[in-house]
C-alpha cells in the first residue's frame with residue numbers, strides 16, 4: 001500500500017502533539033490463538049445473549065428510541081451489586097471512555113498527574129490529549145511501586161490495580177493509608193482486572209472523597225465487544241463526570257450494552273465459575289512456564305508478564321506469531337525482554353506451552 005501524504009491544512013494544530021494509543025492487534029483470521037489484549041477466552045454469561053435477543057425481539061422498535069440518557073436501569077443494578085448509591089455511579093462506553101471523561105473532568109487543568117512508569121499506555125496518550133503534565137512513579141526492581149515515592153508536587157494519581165502489564169497489585173490498606181495522608185490528592189484506581197484476585201477499593205468511597213474507581217465489563221465479564229465500563233466515587237466527582245458527558249455525548253451506553261451489563265451482573269454463578277477457571281489457568285501456566293526457564297511476575301490479573309533467561313522477548317513474540325499465537329510485546333526498554341500473555345482456556349495454555357517448548361528447550 002502506498003503511503004498517502006496528509007494535508008494538515010484544516011487540522012487543529014494541537015493534533016501534532018498527540019501520541020495516540022496503539023491497541024493490540026485484532027487479527028481477522030479465526031485460526032489464531034489470541035492472547036494479546038486480555039479478553040476473556042470463555043465469553044460472557046449465556047444470560048447476556050438472551051437479554052440482547054429480548055431487546056431485538058421487538059422487531060427493532062426498541063432500537064428506534066434513544067436509550068435512557070442517565071442509564072438508570074443499569075445504574076440501579078450496579079448500585080445494588082456494589083452496595084453504593086445511584087448517584088455514586090457513572091457509566092460509559094467502555095472504561096477507556098470513562099477514563100477519558102475523568103481526564104477531562106477531574107485531571108485536566110489541575111496540576112501534575114502521577115502514574116507508574118510502567119502501566120496502561122493509554123494514560124500517557126490521554127494526558128497528551130488534555131495537555132496534562134505527567135510525573136512517573138518509579139518501579140522497584142521487582143516491578144512493584146510504592147505510593148509513598150510520589151513527587152511532592154502532584155495533584156492527582158492514576159494507576160491500574162492490579163497494574164497493567166505487570167499484574168502486580170497494591171492492597172487496600174496501602175491505598176487507604178495514602179488517601180488518609182493525602183486528602184488533597186485525587187486518586188483514580190483503574191480496577192479493570194481486580195476481579196482476578198486483587199482487593200477492590202469500592203467500599204472506600206463511603207469514607208474518602210478523594211478516590212474514584214473505574215471498572216470494565218470487558219475482562220472478567222467477557223464483554224469487550226459491547227464496550228461498557230463505569231466509575232464509582234463520591235457524588236461530587238460523579239457530578240463532574242456527568243457535566244462533561246452531558247456536554248459531549250448524552251447517550252454513551254446503548255440499549256444492547258445496557259441489557260448485556262444488567263444480565264451479566266445478575267448471573268453470579270457464571271461470574272464466579274468463569275473467574276475461578278481463569279485464575280486456575282493462570283496458576284497452571286505460571287507454574288509450567290517456570291519449569292522451562294521463565295521468570296513470571298506474580299499476577300493477580302488475567303494476564304502474566306514473563307521473560308526467559310535465555311531467549312529474548314522479541315524472539316518469543318515472533319516465534320509464537322509464526323505458530324499463530326499472538327501475545328503482546330512492548331517497545332518500552334524496561335520490559336523489552338518480556339512478553340505479556342493473556343490467560344486463555346486450558347487448551348490454549350497447553351498449546352502455548354507446547355509451541356514454547358519447541359524452540360526453547
Ligand SMILES: Cc1ncc(COP(=O)(O)O)c(C=O)c1O
Pocket residue numbers: 037038093094095096097120160164190192215216217218224227228229
Ligand atoms: C488497565 C486497563 N484499563 C482499562 C482498559 C480498557 O477497558 P475497556 O475495554 O473497558 O475500555 C484496559 C484494556 O485493556 C486496561 O488494560
